[in-house]
Amino acid sequence: MNQYPLWKNLLILAVILFGLILALPNLFSQDPAIEIKAETGEVSAATRAEIAAAMENAGVPVKAIEAREAGRALIRFEKPSDQLRGQATLERTLGDRYQHALTQSPDLPGWVEALGLQPMFLGLDLRGGIHVLIDVDMDAAVTQALERFTGDIRTLLRNDRIRYLTVGHENGRIAVRFREEPVRDEAAKLIRREFQDLEVTTGSEGGDYYVYAILPPAKQAEIKGFALQQNITTLRNRVNALGVAEPIIQRQGERRIIVQLPGAQDPARLKDLLGATATLEYRLVDTEHNVQDALDGRVPVGAALYYERNGQPILLKRRVIVTGDQITSAAAGFDQQSGSPMVSVSLDGQGARQMRRVTTENVGKPMAVVFIESRTVTRIVDGEPVKERVRSEEVISVANILEPFGRRFQTTGLDSSEEAHTLALLLRAGALAAPIEIVEERTIGPSLGQDNIDQGFRSVLIGLSLVVIFMALYYRVFGLVADVVLVVNLVLIIAVLSLLQATLTMPGIAGIVLTVGMAVDANVLIFERIREEIRNGSTPQASIHAGYDKALSTIVDANVTTLIAAIVLFSFGTGPVKGFAVTLFIGILTSMFTAILGSRALINLIYGGRRVKRLAI
Amino acid sequence: MAHAQILKESNIDFLGKRRIAAIVSGALMVICLLSILLRGFNFGLDFTGGTVIELGYEQPVEVAAITTTLAEAGIVDATVQYFGSNRDILIRIAPQEGEEASAELSDRVFRLLSANAETAIELRRVEFVGPQVGEELREQGGLAVLFALIGILVYVALRFEWRLAVGAVAALMHDVLFTIGLFSIFYIPFDLTVLAAVLAVIGYSLNDTIVIFDRIRENFRKMRKGTVIEISNRSVNQTLSRTIITSGTTLLVLLALYFLGGAAIAGFSLALIIGVLVGTYSTIYIATAAAVWLGLSRADLMPVEKEGKVVDDRP
Numbered sequence: 001m002n003q004y005p006l007w008k009n010l011l012i013l014a015v016i017l018f019g020l021i022l023a024l025p026n027l028f029s030q031d032p033a034i035e036i037k038a039e040t041g042e043v044s045a046a047t048r049a050e051i052a053a054a055m056e057n058a059g060v061p062v063k064a065i066e067a068r069e070a071g072r073a074l075i076r077f078e079k080p081s082d083q084l085r086g087q088a089t090l091e092r093t094l095g096d097r098y099q100h101a102l103t104q105s106p107d108l109p110g111w112v113e114a115l116g117l118q119p120m121f122l123g124l125d126l127r128g129g130i131h132v133l134i135d136v137d138m139d140a141a142v143t144q145a146l147e148r149f150t151g152d153i154r155t156l157l158r159n160d161r162i163r164y165l166t167v168g169h170e171n172g173r174i175a176v177r178f179r180e181e182p183v184r185d186e187a188a189k190l191i192r193r194e195f196q197d198l199e200v201t202t203g204s205e206g207g208d209y210y211v212y213a214i215l216p217p218a219k220q221a222e223i224k225g226f227a228l229q230q231n232i233t234t235l236r237n238r239v240n241a242l243g244v245a246e247p248i249i250q251r252q253g254e255r256r257i258i259v260q261l262p263g264a265q266d267p268a269r270l271k272d273l274l275g276a277t278a279t280l281e282y283r284l285v286d287t288e289h290n291v292q293d294a295l296d297g298r299v300p301v302g303a304a305l306y307y308e309r310n311g312q313p314i315l316l317k318r319r320v321i322v323t324g325d326q327i328t329s330a331a332a333g334f335d336q337q338s339g340s341p342m343v344s345v346s347l348d349g350q351g352a353r354q355m356r357r358v359t360t361e362n363v364g365k366p367m368a369v370v371f372i373e374s375r376t377v378t379r380i381v382d383g384e385p386v387k388e389r390v391r392s393e394e395v396i397s398v399a400n401i402l403e404p405f406g407r408r409f410q411t412t413g414l415d416s417s418e419e420a421h422t423l424a425l426l427l428r429a430g431a432l433a434a435p436i437e438i439v440e441e442r443t444i445g446p447s448l449g450q451d452n453i454d455q456g457f458r459s460v461l462i463g464l465s466l467v468v469i470f471m472a473l474y475y476r477v478f479g480l481v482a483d484v485v486l487v488v489n490l491v492l493i494i495a496v497l498s499l500l501q502a503t504l505t506m507p508g509i510a511g512i513v514l515t516v517g518m519a520v521d522a523n524v525l526i527f528e529r530i531r532e533e534i535r536n537g538s539t540p541q542a543s544i545h546a547g548y549d550k551a552l553s554t555i556v557d558a559n560v561t562t563l564i565a566a567i568v569l570f571s572f573g574t575g576p577v578k579g580f581a582v583t584l585f586i587g588i589l590t591s592m593f594t595a596i597l598g599s600r601a602l603i604n605l606i607y608g609g610r611r612v613k614r615l616a617i
Numbered sequence: 618m619a620h621a622q623i624l625k626e627s628n629i630d631f632l633g634k635r636r637i638a639a640i641v642s643g644a645l646m647v648i649c650l651l652s653i654l655l656r657g658f659n660f661g662l663d664f665t666g667g668t669v670i671e672l673g674y675e676q677p678v679e680v681a682a683i684t685t686t687l688a689e690a691g692i693v694d695a696t697v698q699y700f701g702s703n704r705d706i707l708i709r710i711a712p713q714e715g716e717e718a719s720a721e722l723s724d725r726v727f728r729l730l731s732a733n734a735e736t737a738i739e740l741r742r743v744e745f746v747g748p749q750v751g752e753e754l755r756e757q758g759g760l761a762v763l764f765a766l767i768g769i770l771v772y773v774a775l776r777f778e779w780r781l782a783v784g785a786v787a788a789l790m791h792d793v794l795f796t797i798g799l800f801s802i803f804y805i806p807f808d809l810t811v812l813a814a815v816l817a818v819i820g821y822s823l824n825d826t827i828v829i830f831d832r833i834r835e836n837f838r839k840m841r842k843g844t845v846i847e848i849s850n851r852s853v854n855q856t857l858s859r860t861i862i863t864s865g866t867t868l869l870v871l872l873a874l875y876f877l878g879g880a881a882i883a884g885f886s887l888a889l890i891i892g893v894l895v896g897t898y899s900t901i902y903i904a905t906a907a908a909v910w911l912g913l914s915r916a917d918l919m920p921v922e923k924e925g926k927v928v929d930d931r932p
Contacts, residue, residue: 439747463870565820
């Protein structure tokens with residue numbers, strides 16, 4: 001009696017062994033490291049030798065330089081301070097040819113790495129880093145699309161010489177006003193044919209005839225989805241330029257984007273860069289009209305009033321020659337003649353043609369560069385958050401067109417080389433398809449992360465020891481069995497977390513601690529049952545059997561209900577709550593396995609299949 | 618048989634005192650509800666929105682000096698306090714009417730204080746939650762509690778019987794109300810981790826309830842004689858030592874977490890400590906008593922037999 005068949009024992013043993021192997025990588029310490037990636041191609045052995053020599057020259061101790069997958073290289077250091085000095089050295093020796101990012105890498109022996117095993121993925125609260133939640137202004141994306149369509153309709157009607165009175169959009173509806181009905185009908189037909197995405201209707205109001213066009217909901221959803229996707233791409237490009245290893249950029253829900261940068265330490269720079277919308281526009285200066293008239297409120301048709309950085313007003317033509325969207329690459333540098341900071345840009349085919357045509361027609365005339373920045377801010381008005389968009393447009397440079405130019409040229413007038421660098425980066429990374437706003441930020445410094453790991457680890461250890469001691473004293477042999485099972489449970493939780501690469505956070509550690517407390521419950525239930533059976537006069541073997549048998553349904557019921565709570569937590573939770581739910585969920589499953597099967601197997605090995613007079617319980 | 622035992626076979630008339638318990642619980646519930654309605658919660662940053670900045674100085678600093686520096690820069694609504702030692706500073710800035718709520722505020726504060734400090738300051742932690750996010754988190758939190766309760770109600774009703782399900786959910790609501798009530802009465806900061814703890818309390822307290830219900834069901838089927846009260850009492854007594862030991866071990870771990878786990882999860886552990894204590898009580902006096910009061914009978918818990926079953930279905 002009370003013996004498991006061999007296969008069952010072997011199965012349990014296999015699960016435990018498997019768990020031990022999976023949990024193994026967590027025993028090794030993390031090295032501060034720098035990951036190096038070549039702009040093109042891979043980091044060659046020669047480059048690695050070059051790096052090693054440079055580090056030695058600079059007196060930075062290096063633990064190892066390794067070749068990694070995808071042509072990358074990894075430099076390991078003993079201390080974080082060496083890592084920072086190493087990064088400075090790298091900047092001097094490698095320059096722009098390579099991207100490098102600070103990271104941490106577990107120092108795993110070759111065979112562990114060969115198995116593809118990894119330690120648990122630590123959350124930002126444990127390893128330090130920056131987390132931001134970004135809200136994408138979807139309404140603005142739709143409004144921008146409407147604006148585009150309004151402009152296109154205007155051009156279409158003008159090109160087809162259809163006389164209209166006004167074109168504009170309001171409350172999500174484009175309205176074109178006509179004096180005569182037949183003209184209106186002709187226009188409606190044309191618009192319907194040319195813009196099949198729009199839902200076109202007609203009407204009349206106050207003696208005038210109208211064509212109305214709206215974006216159908218399906219089309220709006222498409223525009224929104226595209227805006228979100230485009231923003232994610234742009235943000236990824238921007239973040240990659242920052243040089244942080246393992247950045248996480250992912251969509252959350254309908255309109256949010258999460259950006260997580262483990263180990264990053266400069267939240268101000270990151271936020272500036274993520275939210276930045278800086279872009280350029282090139283326009284001709286309106287030299288035919290008087291600026292003073294415009295200042296007095298009589299802005300001429302086809303022109304718009306702008307200000308230069310020094311506050312000087314200037315009139316520019318409304319027609320834009322080229323926008324930032326048409327810039328394909330940009331690099332910061334210094335102007336050869338004046339020595340002032342500049343950005344040299346390259347245009348795409350269409351932009352280059354437009355630029356060449358306009359500059360050819362206007363040699364000798366002045367052209368202006370407009371620097372545009374917009375951001376969304378939230379203010380609290382009457383207790384409710386209200387979104388506002390702030391847009392600033394400044395003319396940064398005005399220069400005469402000396403000769404026609406096309407694809408490549410440079411723009412000066414920037415305040416500092418830092419501004420030039422940031423602008424070049426933003427132009428390269430592409431514009432945001434819709435304005436964004438940071439709605440949540442959580443930054444944890446590296447030392448606080450380490451403190452959290454230490455505190456979490458210590459409380460798990462002490463809580464666990466207290467329970468282990470109590471169980472051994474109270475239930476003796478059975479208590480020791482419960483203790484062994486508890487430790488195995490902990491190993492299994494770590495193994496599953498490592499396998500799934502689920503993020504372990506501080507509340508996650510709390511979840512583990514809680515499951516440790518609750519995991520003994522299953523064994524307590526069983527042992528109390530066994531004691532009861534003994535009191536009722538059953539034999540030791542029968543008591544063990546009945547104890548495990550009768551407690552089973554209780555244990556399953558109790559755990560399933562807790563599982564329900566964990567699942568609800570997971571589906572509703574964000575951030576810290578989710579981390580807790582994950583470990584609670586995993587902990588319940590592993591503890592059911594260890595407390596029911598594991599402890600039974602051990603008890604069977606100790607007492608099973610032989611004559612037992614008394615149980616040490 | 619000599620083994621360590623916390624309780625010899627007990628035979629306490631728990632359910633006999635169910636009226637006193639109901640009065641005490643009822644009074645406590647009213648106090649908790651009143652406090653929640655009138656006094657409200659000391660909601661943390663997660664729910665109100667705002668900015669929290671934790672800084673580490675190399676030398677001890679004066680809170681007053683920091684407050685003045687901030688006030689001179691027009692940041693008047695900041696609360697500054699020590700966090701651990703007199704070199705660690707915690708600054709909280711609540712969202713203000715008419716002011717811009719933006720993630721850039723923390724950068725401004727850090728730059729400002731760095732410029733005014735003689736030695737470098739370490740930026741240990743920044744948390745910013747925008748007002749709309751705070752609102753969403755509050756809403757989601759309430760929904761999470763609601764859905765957890767509904768899910769559990771359904772499961773217990775399917776597995777046991779509706780009276781027991783109602784009893785279990787009544788006990789859970791009692792525990793949730795009591796735990797958050799204490800947070801309201803003592804005005805302890807209530808943040809996302811505390812909400813997680815409240816949900817964990819639901820899971821834990823239920824655990825306890827299920828164990829006793831399971832025993833009640835078993836005893837109804839096994840014991841021919843005895844009233845509903847007698848059998849319920851018997852069941853509570855039989856599971857009593859398990860109840861105490863499990864609560865005890867869980868509390869041991871939670872106390873370790875509370876005292877050693879650091880400030881980040883102190884609120885979480887406190888909520889769970891309260892929850893475990895009240896959960897144990899409510900299992901006995903609320904869950905079981907409510908089921909008895911709703912007219913739980915032997916027939917409700919008998920296994921469904923095919924035909925011609927003869928059972929006594931009087932309460």
